[in-house]
Amino acid sequence: MPEATLPPFPDDVPTHPLLIVDYERIKAGDQQEIDIMWKAATTLGFWYLGNHGADTQVTSMFEMGAETMALSMTEKLQFEQGDDGQSFGYKKAGANATDETGKTLDTAEFINVAKDDVLAYPSVARRTYPRTVNARMESTITPFVQKSLEVNYTILRIFNDKLGLPEGTLARLHSLDEFSGSEARCIRNPPLPGKSLSETVALGAHTDFGSLSFLHNKLGGLQVLPPGYEEWQYVKPIPRHAICNVGDALSLFSGGILQSNIHRVVPPPGAQSHFERWSLVFFTRPGDSVILRALVEDSSAIADAVAQKSDKSFETDSTAAAWFARRVKNQRIKNRTGPETWMASRGTEHKLAAA
Numbered sequence: 001m002p003e004a005t006l007p008p009f010p011d012d013v014p015t016h017p018l019l020i021v022d023y024e025r026i027k028a029g030d031q032q033e034i035d036i037m038w039k040a041a042t043t044l045g046f047w048y049l050g051n052h053g054a055d056t057q058v059t060s061m062f063e064m065g066a067e068t069m070a071l072s073m074t075e076k077l078q079f080e081q082g083d084d085g086q087s088f089g090y091k092k093a094g095a096n097a098t099d100e101t102g103k104t105l106d107t108a109e110f111i112n113v114a115k116d117d118v119l120a121y122p123s124v125a126r127r128t129y130p131r132t133v134n135a136r137m138e139s140t141i142t143p144f145v146q147k148s149l150e151v152n153y154t155i156l157r158i159f160n161d162k163l164g165l166p167e168g169t170l171a172r173l174h175s176l177d178e179f180s181g182s183e184a185r186c187i188r189n190p191p192l193p194g195k196s197l198s199e200t201v202a203l204g205a206h207t208d209f210g211s212l213s214f215l216h217n218k219l220g221g222l223q224v225l226p227p228g229y230e231e232w233q234y235v236k237p238i239p240r241h242a243i244c245n246v247g248d249a250l251s252l253f254s255g256g257i258l259q260s261n262i263h264r265v266v267p268p269p270g271a272q273s274h275f276e277r278w279s280l281v282f283f284t285r286p287g288d289s290v291i292l293r294a295l296v297e298d299s300s301a302i303a304d305a306v307a308q309k310s311d312k313s314f315e316t317d318s319t320a321a322a323w324f325a326r327r328v329k330n331q332r333i334k335n336r337t338g339p340e341t342w343m344a345s346r347g348t349e350h351k352l353a354a355a
């Protein structure tokens, strides 16, 4: 759907402001701009990123998503991610719980494409995909993934420096040569007019599992629960601006200096609620074998941060692959035995909430 036909985000709905960061400036080393991003990443963990240069790739990815979601359910289900903790592939709407009660299911369907399959194409690295994905692998998905990798590795390089880590530390933990959970995701959420908000949570409250998320959306619906707030706050989409956020892995590596904040997706507000909501994310996640723990030996700033939070643990004893599989698996409603299953799908939000 052309953007011009979508109603604007209503002006009587409160939103949570995010800092705006210019990608070209941080890439060029502009310290003032880097300080803005650092402030955002160490407080809420969310910021807008303008001037990222990915607009064409994003538009094509939404076309790929529309072509994929238009396939028959029978065809899409051949590529479903399943109940074993595998993220790559198609996820049908209603496959996941949205809270500990297990009473409401998610309303979003999405397609996840592994960066490993994109980089290996036409060889199959992790799994196969619907024909609409294969048809656009070279023309659309590879350029989007390459661009997203460039953006996220630029941000990782800057955080590496700010955290006082030896050069290349974060890059090595996210090596492109190692299999990882990094993936591109295109999400479709249908309009559900007349249903109450509690029945229509598109994606339940969560922190992102990996290190960095590069998100593109057009309609409202994304909400954050900033530290110290009791009510969810909408994040208003700004045209041609991505929303970037820190995930649990990077928060753990940094000893909690970088913040991985809880968020969820609900139907778009006001007149926007009558429209399908599409969003697109590239998730950068650590290499599968990397243990998620604070890098205390590599940075005195991280060691100090951990020492100051003696009531929190930044040692997970978990590889990135196991962390990711545990969380994906335990939010699947098929695997639910009780509230403990939901708790088993959680990340750092409880441990770090009162930091």
Ligand SMILES: O=C(O)CCC(=O)C(=O)O
Binding pocket: 185, 187, 203, 208, 215, 217, 221, 222, 263, 264, 265, 279, 280, 281
């Ligand atoms: O659709 C959105 O705006 C956010 C999606 C999200 O949080 C996720 O896929 O992890």
Ligand SMILES: [Fe+2]
Binding pocket: 206, 207, 208, 263
């Ligand atoms: Fe998320």
